[in-house]
Amino acid sequence: MKRKYLPSRLRPALAFLAIPFFLGSGSLLAEEEDPVRVAAVYQTAIEEPWVGTIHQAALQAEEELGIEYEFVEQVSAADFERVVREYANRGFDLIIGDAFLAGEEPARRVAADYPEVAFAFGSEFGPAEPNFSVFDNWIHEPAYLMGIVAGSLTETDVIGAVAAIPINEVNRLVNAYYEGALSVNPEVEMEVTYIGGWFNPAAAAEATEAQIEAGADIIFAERFGVFEVASQNDVLAFGNMTDQHSLAPEIVVTSALWNMYPTIEYLVRSVDADLFVSQDLKDWSMMAKGGADLAPFYQFEETLPPEVIAKVEETKESILDGTFRVPIIETDPQTD
Amino acid sequence: MDDFFTSAFLTGLIAATLRMATPIIFAMLGELISERAGVLNLGIEGTMVMGAMVGFLTTLTTGSLLLGVAAGAGAGMLLSLLMAVLTVYLGLNQHVSGLGITLFATGLAMFLYRLAVGSPIVPPTIDPFTRIEIPVLSSIPLIGPALFRQYGLTYLAFLLVPLVAFFLYRTRAGLVVRTVGENPLAADTVGVDVRLTRTLCLMAGGALMGIGGAFLTLAHQNMFLIDVVGGRGWVALAMVIFGNWHPVKAMIGALLFGLLDGLQLRLQGSDLAIPFDFFLMVPYLMTIIALVLVSRRAQVPAALLKPYRREDRG
Numbered sequence: 001m002k003r004k005y006l007p008s009r010l011r012p013a014l015a016f017l018a019i020p021f022f023l024g025s026g027s028l029l030a031e032e033e034d035p036v037r038v039a040a041v042y043q044t045a046i047e048e049p050w051v052g053t054i055h056q057a058a059l060q061a062e063e064e065l066g067i068e069y070e071f072v073e074q075v076s077a078a079d080f081e082r083v084v085r086e087y088a089n090r091g092f093d094l095i096i097g098d099a100f101l102a103g104e105e106p107a108r109r110v111a112a113d114y115p116e117v118a119f120a121f122g123s124e125f126g127p128a129e130p131n132f133s134v135f136d137n138w139i140h141e142p143a144y145l146m147g148i149v150a151g152s153l154t155e156t157d158v159i160g161a162v163a164a165i166p167i168n169e170v171n172r173l174v175n176a177y178y179e180g181a182l183s184v185n186p187e188v189e190m191e192v193t194y195i196g197g198w199f200n201p202a203a204a205a206e207a208t209e210a211q212i213e214a215g216a217d218i219i220f221a222e223r224f225g226v227f228e229v230a231s232q233n234d235v236l237a238f239g240n241m242t243d244q245h246s247l248a249p250e251i252v253v254t255s256a257l258w259n260m261y262p263t264i265e266y267l268v269r270s271v272d273a274d275l276f277v278s279q280d281l282k283d284w285s286m287m288a289k290g291g292a293d294l295a296p297f298y299q300f301e302e303t304l305p306p307e308v309i310a311k312v313e314e315t316k317e318s319i320l321d322g323t324f325r326v327p328i329i330e331t332d333p334q335t336d
Numbered sequence: 337m338d339d340f341f342t343s344a345f346l347t348g349l350i351a352a353t354l355r356m357a358t359p360i361i362f363a364m365l366g367e368l369i370s371e372r373a374g375v376l377n378l379g380i381e382g383t384m385v386m387g388a389m390v391g392f393l394t395t396l397t398t399g400s401l402l403l404g405v406a407a408g409a410g411a412g413m414l415l416s417l418l419m420a421v422l423t424v425y426l427g428l429n430q431h432v433s434g435l436g437i438t439l440f441a442t443g444l445a446m447f448l449y450r451l452a453v454g455s456p457i458v459p460p461t462i463d464p465f466t467r468i469e470i471p472v473l474s475s476i477p478l479i480g481p482a483l484f485r486q487y488g489l490t491y492l493a494f495l496l497v498p499l500v501a502f503f504l505y506r507t508r509a510g511l512v513v514r515t516v517g518e519n520p521l522a523a524d525t526v527g528v529d530v531r532l533t534r535t536l537c538l539m540a541g542g543a544l545m546g547i548g549g550a551f552l553t554l555a556h557q558n559m560f561l562i563d564v565v566g567g568r569g570w571v572a573l574a575m576v577i578f579g580n581w582h583p584v585k586a587m588i589g590a591l592l593f594g595l596l597d598g599l600q601l602r603l604q605g606s607d608l609a610i611p612f613d614f615f616l617m618v619p620y621l622m623t624i625i626a627l628v629l630v631s632r633r634a635q636v637p638a639a640l641l642k643p644y645r646r647e648d649r650g
Contacts, residue, residue, distance in 0.1 A: 044562075045446065045455075045562050046455050047455055047459065047561065047562060048562075049457070052455070052457055053457075056457065166612065192604070193601055193604050194604065194612045194616070195601075196612075196613075196616040197563070197566070198563075199561050199562060199563035199564065199566070200563070200566050201552075201556075201557040201559065201561060201564060202356070202359075202552055202556045202557055202564070202566070203566075203597075203601065205556060205557060206352050206355070206356060206597070206598060206601050207601045207604075209348060209351075209352060210348065210352070210598075210601045210602045213344055213345060213348040213602075214602075224459070224559065224561060225557060228461075228464060228557060228558045232466075242457045242458055243458070244458055246458055247458060247459075247461055247559075
């Protein structure tokens with residue numbers, strides 16, 4: 001019954017040839033070609049600026065660090081845990097996402113079940129051992145710098161802020177903006193209006209109308225919907241998260257920028273080097289490490305009083321060299 | 337608080353009330369006409385989203401705001417035609433069909449928007465409608481600047497309310513619509529095409545919902561974002577019940593909602609030590625309370641939710 005497929009003399013030779021192939025696929029190639037596999041789970045669409053910022057950073061990492069990146073967006077609260085779990089099961093090295101609110105607990109539950117996978121989610125709470133890191137948009141520093149501009153420029157001594165909802169990450173920015181204004185103008189008062197959600201441009205527009213009626217002459221647009229009304233009333237404004245100058249070039253003085261790339265790069269490199277530790281990644285979203293910045297002033301570079309720009313530059317320098325810390329205040333801002 | 341209720345405050349509040357009521361009035365009128373003919377259109381929210389998106393993209397590509405409004409109306413008509421096929425011709429459940437259309441249209445709107453503009457970090461914008469100041473009238477103290485310095489679409493919305501009321505109660509065609517919604521068999525007996533009437537009412541209603549959505553992206557704002565409609569369709573739906581299926585009463589409901597919404601944004605800035613969440617809740621809370629009070633004596637169109645099949649006659 002024995003059937004010879006190959007002449008017996010050739011068999012040892014073939015086996016010998018196969019050895020380097022197995023060795024290669026098992027070890028040599030693995031180190032060079034196995035990219036870090038990153039999955040992202042987002043609760044909103046990638047058009048939402050907060051999620052968009054994370055997504056853009058991951059795309060940049062795909063380009064520059066050669067990671068393998070997969071993402072899923074608009075995952076409902078009910079599906080969140082299942083989707084995160086599926087990625088963990090599929091052997092991704094690093095799972096990131098927006099989490100917060102309804103996603104917070106499911107993300108932590110899954111992380112606890114997969115100690116060998118690295119997790120990093122947006123959160124206002126702390127990291128969890130051994131594998132759950134947290135990040136957030138710590139852009140209170142540029143918000144403080146915008147406050148310096150607002151406090152210097154206001155003629156009514158009333159500055160405005162139109163924000164989403166009073167949670168820590170929003171309060172932090174609004175309060176830093178106010179502190180910045182107070183640092184140059186102790187008389188200044190702030191109007192704050194919450195629109196009650198991430199996307200409600202019509203409500204933000206109406207909130208802007210109300211703030212202008214109440215005397216505000218420069219407004220921090222924490223959310224979309226402010227600029228159109230502001231420009232009709234010749235009121236200056238600030239953008240948030242992304243450089244929003246192009247939306248209303250004549251009135252958007254500058255924007256507080258968030259850049260997630262330093263965070264993603266740090267995560268990918270530490271996962272790749274097997275050095276991942278769970279931690280609060282907030283430093284990577286702050287100015288010193290390039291995670292936050294103030295957008296250019298564009299034509300306002302020419303029109304703003306030079307001493308205002310000098311004050312901003314000076315404060316920025318002392319933030320960057322670590323000699324000045326912008327206060328982190330997360331309580332609900334008091335409207336005067 | 338004394339310096340709070342100044343004339344500038346009142347002018348601002350009244351103006352905001354009209355602006356915030358505008359999209360709700362368009363959608364409410366659209367829903368009212370559909371329901372008067374016997375079809376509950378729960379596709380209202382999705383139809384508004386589609387109107388907002390199509391209107392925006394049309395204006396973005398053509399530069400014409402009026403074309404944008406027309407395209408928003410057209411998109412609303414198409415979706416309502418689908419609703420008519422499902423509920424009028426196939427006789428499917430109106431609740432399920434309508435909710436299905438809302439889910440479908442919301443997803444499709446986002447999908448088409450991405451096909452057209454991708455996912456830029458900063459959304460594209462258009463030059464929106466500017467407010468039209470009516471000479472003489474706008475110089476009346478207090479109410480002048482509030483009532484007569486508005487968007488063209490806002491004037492149109494308030495003009496449409498008496499027109500729709502006149503149509504429904506003073507014209508033969510209006511009588512036909514109401515009869516189809518109350519007693520389709522009787523209408524059929526006298527030679528009215530029940531299905532065609534319902535289809536036309538749905539489409540006219542869809543056009544109005546589409547314009548209501550387009551108002552948000554072409555006048556009240558200059559960009560399209562997911563969630564831009566933000567439940568205004570559902571509020572409009574409630575206003576139809578609040579107004580007991582009468583356009584003028586429903587308009588009063590929409591104005592009340594606009595007033596409370598405008599007020600809450602202003603009260604947040606006051607010294608009142610009340611959490612902002614409460615103010616956000618107030619318009620919706622008032623709507624629920626009003627519904628409870630009104631719906632006890634509601635006169636629902638008798639044939640609402642009932643598909644009309646000729647063979648059921650005998």
